Amino acid sequence: MSQSRRRVPDEAAFRKLFEAEDAVGLAVLDTEGRIRFANAALGRLCGDGPGPQHGRAAACLFAADTAEGVAEAIRAALAGPPAPPVVLARLADPSLPEDSQVEVTCRPLRGEPGALLRVADVTARRRMQAQMEEGARLQSVGRLAGGVAHDFNNLLAAISGAAESALARHPDAATVEDLRQILDSAARGARLVKQLLAFASRQALAPRVVPLSGVVEAMLPLLRRLLGGRHVPEYAPPPAPGPLVRVDASQLDQVLLNLVVNARDAMPAGGRIRIAVETRHLDDDLVAPGAVVPAGDWVVLSVADAGRGITPTDLPRIFEPFFTTRRDTGGTGLGLPTVLGILRQSGGHVTVATRLGEGTTFHLWFPEVGATAEAAPAPPSVAARSSGPRRVLLVEDEAPLRRLAAHALKAAGHEVQEAEDAETALEAVEGGFAPDVLVTDITMPGEMDGFTLAEMLRERLPAMSVVLASGYAERAVGEGVAERGFAFLEKPFRMAALLGAVAGSSS
Missing domain, CATH: 3.30.565.10 (Histidine kinase-like ATPase, C-terminal domain)
Known part of the structure; x- marks a missing residue:
């Protein structure tokens, strides 16, 4: 009788305390690892699997492939301190998704034989952690892809430019066919690079508000x-x-x-x-x-x-x-x-x-965008200008591409000042060269990119036109180009497109 009288108030106190815990499943186990009491939260966690009935072995609540790990943790807790480590397990509910997981801890009771079992659903937390790790990994791959795409686009632009330059010299028919094959292959490579840039989130976009x-x-x-x-x-x-x-x-x-x-x-x-x-x-x-x-x-x-x-x-x-x-x-x-x-x-x-x-x-x-939001500006287009000769500051760190572009511009009658980076371009302007048009790559070696160079020169020469060229640029989004009134030339570009951008006509 004395044992029975002692358990009744213990059970009442347990239920009052444990039922207040709504998110974590709790159970008191006897010295054999069987359930004495459990809260409602543990019953909900068990779902359609075995429930936490009085007298049931606690390890039976868990899927077969993880039950032994839980049983070992229970045995270690019943043997006394120190408490065993956290065990990741799956409950035996067959309706749970395959990636569902719970953290199980078990520690000895204080003042009496037995153990306290704690079961916490960590599925959402681990999913979020996995997604964040996957997102970080894909971002790293994206940065790598973007960097490769930038260099590859420069090579494709140089290849295309050289083929165009050779075509302009009117070679024989067989050579013309070979050169056109080179241009077609470069174009296919450019489409592949464009997909890589899309994955890297480094495209030049022209977003607007649309239904x-x-x-x-x-x-x-x-x-x-x-x-x-x-x-x-x-x-x-x-x-x-x-x-x-x-x-x-x-x-x-x-x-x-x-x-x-x-x-x-x-x-x-x-x-x-x-x-x-x-x-x-x-x-x-x-x-x-x-x-x-x-x-x-x-x-x-x-x-x-x-x-x-x-x-x-x-x-x-x-x-x-x-x-x-x-x-x-x-x-x-x-x-x-x-x-x-x-x-x-x-x-x-x-x-x-x-x-x-x-x-x-x-x-x-x-x-979702509110109905009052303003649409983004349309992609920039260069205003029609005279097609006469212009003073062009050409900034490009890829030497073969810079030489080909300069040759095409000079052949069209333009005066060209070449620069391999932004610092060299600034020195040319300080030395007296006042360009009508700045054609610059966006991503360049040194401390200054093409955007910054264009903004600095625009302060000195407000009437100067700007053509930004890039195969990869983190900041080369349609909004940034449009807001500054700059034109954008996507690499690899044809020399005809370059000449059209410099002349200010659509190409």
């Missing part, structure tokens, strides 16, 4: 022609008027095209590709495969297929450049990295939901 649903609807006829009869796009628009986003519409077309082509390839026998636009408000950060989406108001574009899904092994790698599961059918592994880069540069995110044998849905998250 997302309008951009999607304008693409539907093209998508239907692309997909043919076996694959049918189904579009679910948002209620009118549709939400606004700030994005480069041409880049958004590329994003949608990439995702729809992937959805088509995931269903070789045909099927329906569901496209939808909706608004979503997040009270808390959303942790999902692909990204951690911050709380706030978002416009979500989703593209869903009913294909084979993405394997757990491939899922963490789908945004890596050049990773593809379709190498034998022409996959380059740059489609999804391009999507990710464009979304990041537009202030958005990409998340993925997939189940093997059931399909995959990509969610593109764009920050």
Whole structure:
């Protein structure tokens, strides 16, 4: 009787104390590792698996592959201090996702035999940590890709310029054919580099405020022609008027095209590709495969297929450049990295939901823009000017490209002062050269980039035109170029485009 009287108040005190803990599962274990009492939170955590009934061995609450680790921690706690380390485990609920995890700690009770078991769900925390680590890794790869793209674009520009210069000398027909092949190959290389720049979020964009649903609807006829009869796009628009986003519409077309082509390839026998636009408000950060989406108001574009899904092994790698599961059918592994880069540069995110044998849905998250927001300025264009000779300050650190560009400009009648970096360019101006046009690479060696050089010279020469050229520049976004009234020339460029930019005419 004395033992029974002692347990009743102990149980009442336990329940009052433990039921106050709503987020963490708690249980008191006897000397055999069986459950004496448990709080409601532990029952909720167990879900559809074995529950924390009185007398049940606590290790039975956990999946078979982790139960022994928990049992060992319980045995160590019952043996006395020091307390064993934290154990990562999975509960035995079959409905839980594969990446679900709990932290289990067990320590001896004070003043009586037994142990206290503590179970905390850490799935969301570990997902967020994994996504942040993956995001940091992809950003590092992006910086590397951007740097490689910059140097590669300089080489392509020099190759293209040399081929154009040789063509201008009117060689024989066989040489002309070889030179045109060189130009075509350089153009294909430039397209590849452009995809790398998209992944690195280093493109020159011209964002403006647009209704997302309008951009999607304008693409539907093209998508239907692309997909043919076996694959049918189904579009679910948002209620009118549709939400606004700030994005480069041409880049958004590329994003949608990439995702729809992937959805088509995931269903070789045909099927329906569901496209939808909706608004979503997040009270808390959303942790999902692909990204951690911050709380706030978002416009979500989703593209869903009913294909084979993405394997757990491939899922963490789908945004890596050049990773593809379709190498034998022409996959380059740059489609999804391009999507990710464009979304990041537009202030958005990409998340993925997939189940093997059931399909995959990509969610593109764009920050919602209020109806009163001003549209971004259009991409800059150089005002029409006289096509007569002009004084050109040409700043380019790649010597072969600088020589070719200078030759083309001089052949067109312009006076050219060459400089290998910003400091040399400033010395030329201080020495008396007053350019009508500054043509400068953005990323250069030394302490000053092309933007800074252009701004400094504009203060001295307000009437000077500026043409910025780059294959990679972190600051070379459409807004920055337009706000300063600068023109932008994307590398690798043809010499005709350079001459057109200097003359101030469209090319």
